[in-house]
Amino acid sequence: MEQQETACRLSVAPMMDWTDRHCRVFHRQLSRRTLLYTEMVTAPALVRGGALHLLDHSREEHPVALQLGGSDPEELAQAARLGAEAGYDEINLNVGCPSDRVQSGTFGAVLMRDPARVADCVAAMRAAVAVPVTVKCRIGVDEQDPERVLPDFLARMAEAGAAQVTVHARKAWLEGLSPKENRDVPPLDYDLVRRMRDAFPALSIALNGGVQSLDEVEAHLEDGFAGVMVGRAAYHRPWDILGEADRRLWGEARQTTPEAAARAMLPYIEAHLSAGGRLNQVTRHMLGLFAGRPGARHWRQMLSEGASCPDAGPELVERALAQVPPLAADFTEARRSA
Template sequence: MSDNRQHPRNIISQQNKGNYSIARSARLSVAPMMDWTNRHCRYLHRLMSQRALLYTEMITAPALVQGGAVHLLAFNTEEHPVAVQLGGSDPAELAEAARICADHGYDEINLNVGCPSDRVQSGCFGAVLMERPGLVADCVAAMIDAQRVDVTVKCRIGVDEQTPEKVLPDFLTRMRDAGVQRVAIHARKAWLQGLSPKQNRDVPPLDYPLVYHMKEMFPDLHISLNGGVENLDQGLVHLAHVDGVMIGRTAYHSPWDILGRADSRIFGVEDPVQSPQEVALAMLPYIEDHLAEGGRLHQITRHMLGLFAGRPGARGWRRVLSENAHKDGAGTEVIGAALEKVTDAAEAAE
């Protein structure tokens, strides 16, 4: 057990010396997702892939600049390459927020021009900004001028009654002219009127050919495709047409299926771990450090529930964690008990 318990630092340390290309890492990225892609989630994901680009949850520029909430930027150095996503629409405020993020050591600063929630609409950021491309261009130009880190944009193909074939080329032209070199495009419209944020993730039809065409029109831009990608096979199909693939919910709910073989299949290098069991064991030192600092077990294990998705023992694994990790005093023994359910199920299936 002692060897395994030291394993995560060994796994991650090889790529934590700045020896990576952020654009190359963007060949596969895990999308920024509110309430999900926090630092505990990212640490788990980094154990499975040394190369994929990881994103924070969206952090609003006002929270950093006006609220002083720099604690939201905390991350482990092992997470590199890691990008922060900002929300906002005031160029000066975003410039200051970008400078703060750069000072905290992030490898990329991404502007959210894709989130369709009511909250971001009322704050004039997210997908509603697709209707104001000139303002977005001013924002990213200010962010670029304020600091040295790459500034990127995550957008939709359009919103509401816009015609994507018309508005998206204009939007990308403005981003490129403002100095942006990488863009992630969610291949769906956002319907700001009539659909909930949840429906906006599924209901509007995907238009992958349009995103492919944008790469043809803008060969100098690094374009990542986002939306509806459920496995690496699909990702590889898209990579024949675009520079990168960004995967969201599937990477969270079934992280091993996406990240467990990502380094070999997407990046052509050796995978750092060989099984989800190894990942669970590798999390133990990180969990112990978190508990020693006064944290609670469920704050980490909620991100681990899908680790064995689709495999024998997955239900038992989830049940043990869900029923026990929130209890006072819960520690790494809960992980051991959950792993026993996986082992028992695997033996029964042989």
């Protein structure tokens, strides 16, 4: 099958327990263009376990990518096919997660030690689907020398036909650091990733790791990266990262406000509750919507404390919105110029 090329200027990183389908629907209210990723779904769960419910998503989430974990080429090809049939716009292979659970399954960052196997996986996935197959990796693991490891890894990904490689510009320490520490403790090496980008001009390379603002996203794009992936900053301060993204990165007129985005979630919330869900399953992803604004603490507090009640409904969101005063013009201008 012929594979489409992909290069999204901004994406929200796949984050376990965070970027579920409720989170993605919410983020889509803020940006129509940003590429969203699922949490990692393991290929064995889909192929051997038949857990096809893990592929559930809604049409309004697009563009959306499915991230897979695994290390068996044939199994990953089957899982990729299931993902493509479910309608995902991209299939991504996780070669960056350092958790013990992922290591025990012989996938994630531990695969940086076996680039030949990763290349076989990518080639098999690419042959199985027409949508782009991409990779998310680290610059190396443990005592590996990234200056030697990363060029070889990227060369193999290019040869295997990866449409894009997103590089988290940190090593992963599989022993001695927790997954949380692996997100902060290993130093960032943007310069290495920049040199790799220049060394592989035919390979689309996106940058991930430590990006905290849309200004930084723009700077990395202007520097020549094909895309930038943002993780925790987009989750904890979604408006700051996503709310201005379509205007600043794609030149589109802004279509919404934080208040309008919150109210746009109400029909989705009502449908979720009607299906037996709980309010907090959705609103936990919305707590940072007003980060940095007057009233943000009251918004968070009201949703955090009230949304877990069995009878909590959309009216709680409206009451929480009432705690956030309209922005004064000078405050809005100050934030834009900050």
